[in-house]
Amino acid sequence: MLIGCPKEIKPQEFRVGLTPAAAAEAVSHGHKVLVETGAGIGSGFPDADYTAAGAEIAGDAETVFDKAEMVVKVKEPQAVERAMLREGQLLFTYLHLAPDPDQTRDLLGSGVTSIAYETVTDRMGGLPLLAPMSEVAGRLAPQVGAWTLQKANGGRGVLMGGVPGVGPARVAVIGGGVVGTHAARIAAGMGAEVTVLDRSLPRMRQLDDMFGQVFRTQFASGANIAEQIAQADMVIGAVLIPGAAAPKLVSRAQLSTMKPGAVLVDVAIDQGGCFETSKPTTHQDPIYEVDGIMHYCVANMPGAVARTSTIALGNATMPFMLALADKGWKQAIQDDPHLRAGLSTHQGKLTSLPVGEALSLEAITPDDLLAA
Ligand SMILES: NC(=O)C1=CN([C@@H]2O[C@H](COP(=O)(O)OP(=O)(O)OC[C@H]3O[C@@H](n4cnc5c(N)ncnc54)[C@H](O)[C@@H]3O)[C@@H](O)[C@H]2O)C=CC1
Ligand SMILES: CC(=O)C(=O)O
C-alpha cells in the first residue's frame, strides 16, 4: 500500500502523523511511504530521517493526497485538505466530528473511508489512540492554566503553590479520566489544592486507591460542581463521552459565582467544550475573557510539545497503521472490533451513532456497514 503523510497545516501544529520509526516499519512490511517535505521538521525529524527509513519525499501536499491509498495525519483535515480526499482512499487521523458539521459534510461528500483515532477502543474499555495525547494535554493543562492565572495575562494573580504564610491555588478538575488524572497529578505537584469531580464511582474509587491524599475526589453532581467552581482559582474541563459532543457542565450564568480572574482550561474543547462560554482557540491566541473569567480553549494542546507528542502518538498508532496497510481497512476492522470502533465515514455513509446524534444526521454502526 502507498501510505502518505502530509505536513500538518492547523495553526501552530508541529506534530506529524508518521515518525521515521513508523515509516521504517511500514517499509519493512513491503509498503511505500510518501512524506511531504518538511512534515517532520516541527517534531525534530528532518526529511533525511525519512529517506534513511526508506520513505520518499514529496514536494507538496497535493502529491501526497493524490498518490496515497492511506493518508496518515494528526489533526482533522482542514478544508483545503478535505477537498483533496476521495472515495477509495483511507484517512487515519483525529477527526472530532461531533462538534464539526462542516468537516462531517465534507468527509461524507468526498466518499473517503475515515477512521478516527479518538474512538478506537481497547480491551480495558480505554481509548488507546486518544490516551497518549490526553496524557500530554492533561499534564499541560495546569501549566497553561498557571500562566493564565498570572495578572499580566488577565488572571487573578495567584501562585499555584502559594508561599509560606499564603495558601495555595484551588483547582477543580471536572472529569477524572486520562486528562483529568494527569492534570490533577501535575497541579498537586505544583502545590495546588486539587479536587477531581467525576460521575463514575468506580473511577473515583480507583483514583482514591492510586493517589490517596494527593488530591480529593467528589461526585460530579450539579451542586458539587457549582460549589467547587465558586471556590476555584482554576477549573480544568476534562470530561468525555466517547465520540459525542461534550456535555455543558458550567453555564454562562455561573461565571458570576466565580472569583474574578479565575481560569477555565477547557481541554474537552475538541469535542465542543464542557463550559457554555468555551470556543476553540489556537496556540497563537490561546486565551480570552468572558464576564471576568479567563478561558484557555486550545483544541490541539499537544502540538505545543510536538516532539514528545509525535513520538507518543506514533508509538500508539503504529500497530493499527500497520494492520490497515497490511490487510486493507475492511479486513483489518473485520479482524479487530477495537479498530472497527474508529470507523467514522465510508462512501458517503456516517458510521458513528454518537456523531449522528450530535449532528442530527442518519448514521449506521460499523457492524451494520460490514453486514450490508
Ligand atoms: N484540547 C486538546 O488538545 C486535547 C483534548 N483532549 C480531550 O480531552 C477530553 C477528555 O479525554 P480523556 O481524559 O482521554 O477521556 P476519558 O474517557 O479518559 O475520561 C473522561 C472522564 O469524564 C468522565 N465524565 C463523563 N461525563 C461526565 C460528567 N457529566 N461529569 C463528570 N465527569 C464525566 C468519565 O467518567 C471519564 O472518567 C476529550 O474530549 C479529549 O478529546 C484530549 C487530548 C488533547
Ligand atoms: C486529541 C487531540 O485533539 C489532539 O491531540 O490534538
Ligand SMILES: [Mg+2]
Ligand atoms: Mg475541529
